[in-house]
Amino acid sequence: MEQWRLLLFLFVAFVGFFGEVDAKPRRILFDTDVNSDDIYALIYFLKQNRSEIEIEAISISANAFSNAGHAVNHIYDVLHMMGRDDISVGVGGEGGILPNGTILANVGGYLPLIEQDMSTTGNCRYRQAIYRGEGGLLSVDTNYGLRRKFLPMGDRHYIPLRQPTAQNVMINAISAGPITVFLSGSHTNLAIFLMTHPHLKQNIEHIYVMGGGVRSKSPFGCCPEHSATSCQPSQFCGDTGNLYTGQASNPYAEFNIFTDPFAAYQVFHSGIPLTLVPLDATNTIPINKDFFTAFQQHRSTYEAEYCFQMLNIIRDTWFDDSFYESYFMWDSFAAGVAVSSMKNQHCEDENEFAEMEYMNLTVVTSNKPHGLYDGSNPFFDSRATPKFGLQKNGVHSGHVQTELHDPFCRVDGIEKGICQDGYTKEEDGAGVRVLVATKAKLNPDKQSILDRKFYISFLNALNQPQQSAQFNRTSQLPYHQEILRKPSYKHKVFGKPVVFDMDMSVGDLVALIYLLKVPVEEINIKGILVNGNGWANAATIDIVYDVLHMMGRDDIPVGLGSFTALGTPFLNCKYVNAIPHGSGGLIDSDTLFGLAHNLQQSPRRYRHFVSATKFSFHALACNFPKCHYLDSGTLLKMIDNHLPWKFGR
């Protein structure tokens, strides 16, 4: 009898134990720079069966494709839409790195490790590859104007001093138990975590990375398959990387890795199992016309609608007419590969959506010859001992790319640049074993117009009724109407006409409100000019619109000017790099110290300019106040000097 009971007990314990292990969802830490395709990836994850896959926390990668204040509020809004206000979100932090390499608590990740010292102020050595205006940070920060139009808003938003930092959120999520990390931005946050908490490394079961290019050959700038014989491929056709604006000097790097190569090196070489979804794979899964059309026909949930509208604007504003050949599933495909491999726990290298191969990889952080000490490398230059205990003459000790047009990278007489910073390179000796997605798998259903297997999974996930949006803007704000508030000026004699030029810092907004309080008979504000190169980023123009709306002055035109200082290259952060990214700096002015959330939204907002006819550069060259874009001079310079795509056309 007793024996029988013991057996029963053992049996129950056994089933309980293994049952529980099986039933436990995979916990995910999602680190993102909140670009559009990061949102696709996030929503794809959130749509998974929560008994299997559970997003636990989100940390914001603040030195890549978006600015921290806008990015974190975008994430809060997406989570609110999805009814997931429970997921913790971390951004920024005021910690620094001492000159001797000691990393203090809460380094905010606003800067790549090579530029990080004791403050949140620093250079944009790598980030200068990302344009600060339309098509770059401005578009991503506002999600092409769509975020404010579409997303419902909850109570959560950035609040100074109360906002959890990126490191705090990581530490809490990772110390709570086994976890998987998904990286879709720069690797700065995770690298800092690994360097400061090596004892918690064991909790990270796996790292999935969208980034890099190994054997990839860029289709960008190449001639279409059935092109006329007159087509000349650009010098960028077939490059490994995809930096576009930086490709002339560095044909090897991809953005996510390039934004902090040293951090990526730390992550790759951490000893934690890593799966990489590089350009090799993503180049094989374009958003082609058939997929686009299928998406257009399948958007039965609010979140699918959000994703589709995003894609639609991106397509309509794509810089040339080859959107269907040059816009790929990047982070969303990586999310698919990650989910498939997590569900297939017993054999992680079998993947439903991608062909996989093990490769020995490293990340190039400096260029040969090593031990050069030419003033480009703060880890070594004018230091008795290298920072972080790095080896003299080691792989980190060469020339580090200083700017996009770094002369070191352009050897006279050679057409291709030679810099490799951020290249995920195959290397047998010093490389680490990484599972690499090499190609998107074809859809076995040959009847389907969708020829990649992941296309189907993506559309199914977004459209399934489970884990759907709990809030919809129309139902959340049933009485909200977008009405412009304009005063009546009957019988008024206007005073001095004034144009107010401001940089959207809090002091400037206070000054604006003061001026608006003066009767129009005395001061008549005819227009407001703002720049994206001062104490706030360009996307903060929406706060100016909201303040005007609050004051009943939707009649005042607002013009957005330059994103960089006059006389500096258009990809640059000269002068603006003196402004801190963190507390009291950009994150606070971009959110009006958290107060912007409580302003009633103006019907006026930043809108990505879509030409009524076919999109072209020419159509963009409009002037204030007709549309809010660059002045034509800058635009022409842009076209002439920098952009590689002129070569292919």
Ligand SMILES: *[C@@H]1O[C@H](CO)[C@@H](O)[C@H](O)[C@H]1NC(C)=O
């Ligand atoms: C979610 O996964 C759990 C555990 O695998 C399963 O029991 C449940 O049926 C799944 N739910 C749905 C809606 O598929």
Ligand SMILES: *[C@@H]1O[C@H](CO)[C@@H](O)[C@H](O)[C@H]1NC(C)=O
């Ligand atoms: C670095 O400097 C700080 C402050 O001066 C000191 O507390 C710390 O011990 C130093 N660390 C190393 C590794 O020398």
Ligand SMILES: *[C@@H]1O[C@H](CO)[C@@H](O)[C@H](O)[C@H]1NC(C)=O
């Ligand atoms: C949002 O909710 C409203 C009212 O419940 C509904 O009519 C509308 O179709 C919803 N919008 C979307 C895109 O689901």
Ligand SMILES: *[C@@H]1O[C@H](CO)[C@@H](O)[C@H](O)[C@H]1NC(C)=O
């Ligand atoms: C990776 O390197 C190891 C040891 O250096 C070697 O044995 C292995 O064959 C390499 N793997 C690949 C895929 O090249």
